[in-house]
Amino acid sequence: MTAVSAAVPALDYIFHPRSIAIAGVSAKETPGFGGGGFVQSLQDIGFRGPIYLIHPTAPAIRGIKCYASLADVPDDVDYVISSVPARLVPQLLEDCIKKNVRVLHLFTAGFTETGDAERAKMEQTVVARAREAGIRLIGPNCMGLYVPAARLAMMQEQIPEAGPVGMVSQSGMNAGEFVRYAIPRGVRCSKVISFGNGADLKAADFFDYFADDAETEIIVAYLEGIQDGPRLARAVRKAGAAKPVVILKSGRTEAGTRAASSHTASLAGSLQIFDALCRQAGAIRVESLEELVDTAVAFQFVKRLAGPNIVVVGGGGGASVLAADDLDAAGLKLPALLPETQEALAKVTAEAGTSIRNPIDTTSLWLEGGFEATLRPCVEASNADVVLMHTAFGSGISSRFGDARSRTAQQVEIMKKLQEESGKPIVVAIRSSTQADGFTQTLEFQELCWRAGIATFPSIARAGVALANLLRWQAMHD
Incomplete structure (x- = not known):
C-alpha cells in the first residue's frame, strides 16, 4: 500500500461540525424517525456542540429550545439536517445561505428517486443554488x-x-x-x-x-x-x-x-x-x-495471510467434513498434517470417535490442559498459514465440560498468546445457538476474542470466504 498523505483532505470539515440545526422535528416527545430520531441519536452519542431545533410553534422538544426558523437562531450554525417536506427545502436552503451554513444534509426524500420530472428538476435547482452559495449537500434521501x-x-x-x-x-x-x-x-x-x-x-x-x-x-x-x-x-x-x-x-x-x-x-x-x-x-x-x-x-x-493453507480444529465429525468442502470451495487449502504435528496431537486426542487429520475432530480442546496442547502443534506446523478453531455454546460438546465461561476466557488467553508468539493468525468460527444462554455465551466469547485481536465469524463457510477475499486482495497488490 502507498503512504497516505499527511495533508487534511478537502472535505474533512463536513465530518467535524461545531454546531447542528435540525429542521422538521416533531413536537411529540418520542424519538421516532426523521428529525426526532436525529435528535435522540446525537444526544445518545454525546455530540459536543450546541443542537438547535427548528419548529414553527413548539417552545422546546426533548429539553432543547426550538426556533421558528433557522434565521432566528442567534448563534453560528455550520451543519443543518433537513427533515422537512421536499417542497420546503428551497426555502430552507435560502435560510442556510443567509446563515452561512457550510453543509446541508437532506434526510428529506421525494426528489429524483420518485421518477417525477418536476421533482427531479427541483433537485437540480436546489443543487445549483447550493453550489452557487458554496454549500455542500449530502443526499437527498439519506441518513x-x-x-x-x-x-x-x-x-x-x-x-x-x-x-x-x-x-x-x-x-x-x-x-x-x-x-x-x-x-x-x-x-x-x-x-x-x-x-x-x-x-x-x-x-x-x-x-x-x-x-x-x-x-x-x-x-x-x-x-x-x-x-x-x-x-x-x-x-x-x-x-x-x-x-x-x-x-x-x-x-x-x-x-x-x-x-x-x-x-x-x-x-x-x-x-x-x-x-x-x-x-x-x-x-x-x-x-x-x-x-x-x-x-x-x-x-x-x-490483516495478512502468508498463504492459503488452513488447519481446522474443533469438535464434531460432520462439521469437520462440511468445513473441508466449504473452505476448499472458497479457494483455501487444507494440507495433510505433518507427521510431527499428528504425533503431538495423538498424545492428547482419544482414538475413538476422533480424527487427527485435517480437519481435526477432537474433544481434547475441552480437557484440562488440552486446549493449548491441541492448538499449539497446529499453529507451529510449518505447512499451516492460518488456524481456524470452531465451536458452539448451549449444547453439544462444549456444554459437557464444566463452566463454559471460565474455560472460554482461558482459551482466549491461550489463542492470544499463540497468535502473538507465532505471528500466525488464529480465527474462530462460532456456530449459532438456539438457546438463550448459549446465545449470550456466544456474544461474550465473541467479545473476548476480538478484544484479544482474534477474528470471529458466524460460520466456517463465512470465515473461508472472508479469508479468501483477503488473499485475493493480497494477490492483486503484492
Whole structure:
C-alpha cells in the first residue's frame, strides 16, 4: 500500500461540525424517525456542540429550545439536517445561505428517486443554488453521517468508539445494518456516510476523501448505481492504490436494477464493467452485506495471510467434513498434517470417535490442559498459514465440560498468546445457538476474542470466504 498523505483532505470539515440545526422535528416527545430520531441519536452519542431545533410553534422538544426558523437562531450554525417536506427545502436552503451554513444534509426524500420530472428538476435547482452559495449537500434521501470521534450519529445505539473502517453507502439502512452487525465483532468505524441520491456529493467524492484520510485504513462501500462513471473509476483506483477497498454492488439482476432506480434514482450499469473496474483498482467486490462485514473483520484483525493453507480444529465429525468442502470451495487449502504435528496431537486426542487429520475432530480442546496442547502443534506446523478453531455454546460438546465461561476466557488467553508468539493468525468460527444462554455465551466469547485481536465469524463457510477475499486482495497488490 502507498503512504497516505499527511495533508487534511478537502472535505474533512463536513465530518467535524461545531454546531447542528435540525429542521422538521416533531413536537411529540418520542424519538421516532426523521428529525426526532436525529435528535435522540446525537444526544445518545454525546455530540459536543450546541443542537438547535427548528419548529414553527413548539417552545422546546426533548429539553432543547426550538426556533421558528433557522434565521432566528442567534448563534453560528455550520451543519443543518433537513427533515422537512421536499417542497420546503428551497426555502430552507435560502435560510442556510443567509446563515452561512457550510453543509446541508437532506434526510428529506421525494426528489429524483420518485421518477417525477418536476421533482427531479427541483433537485437540480436546489443543487445549483447550493453550489452557487458554496454549500455542500449530502443526499437527498439519506441518513447522513456517523462519525464516532466527532460524536455524530445517524441512528440510535451507535457508539463513540472510533476505528479504522470507513464506509460509503447509498443506503442509510445498509449503512446502519453494517454498523450494527460489525460492532459486536469488534469492527470500529472512522466515518460512515449515507449519501442517498448523491445529487451533489457523490460516491467518487467520498472515495477520494477516504483515500487521503489518515483515520481510515480500510474502505467498504455499498453502491446501487454508477454516477459519473469515469470520475468514480478514478476515485476507486486512487483509493484502491492506498488501502483495501471492498464493495457491495446492488443491481446485479434485472429486479435489483429496478429496485435501485426506485430507491436512489440509480442506474445500476453493467456488472461486467463494474467487475473490470474493481480488478483495475485492486478492489474486492462481495455478494452480500454479511460478506462485506466478514471481509472488514478479516482486514481489521487478520490483516495478512502468508498463504492459503488452513488447519481446522474443533469438535464434531460432520462439521469437520462440511468445513473441508466449504473452505476448499472458497479457494483455501487444507494440507495433510505433518507427521510431527499428528504425533503431538495423538498424545492428547482419544482414538475413538476422533480424527487427527485435517480437519481435526477432537474433544481434547475441552480437557484440562488440552486446549493449548491441541492448538499449539497446529499453529507451529510449518505447512499451516492460518488456524481456524470452531465451536458452539448451549449444547453439544462444549456444554459437557464444566463452566463454559471460565474455560472460554482461558482459551482466549491461550489463542492470544499463540497468535502473538507465532505471528500466525488464529480465527474462530462460532456456530449459532438456539438457546438463550448459549446465545449470550456466544456474544461474550465473541467479545473476548476480538478484544484479544482474534477474528470471529458466524460460520466456517463465512470465515473461508472472508479469508479468501483477503488473499485475493493480497494477490492483486503484492
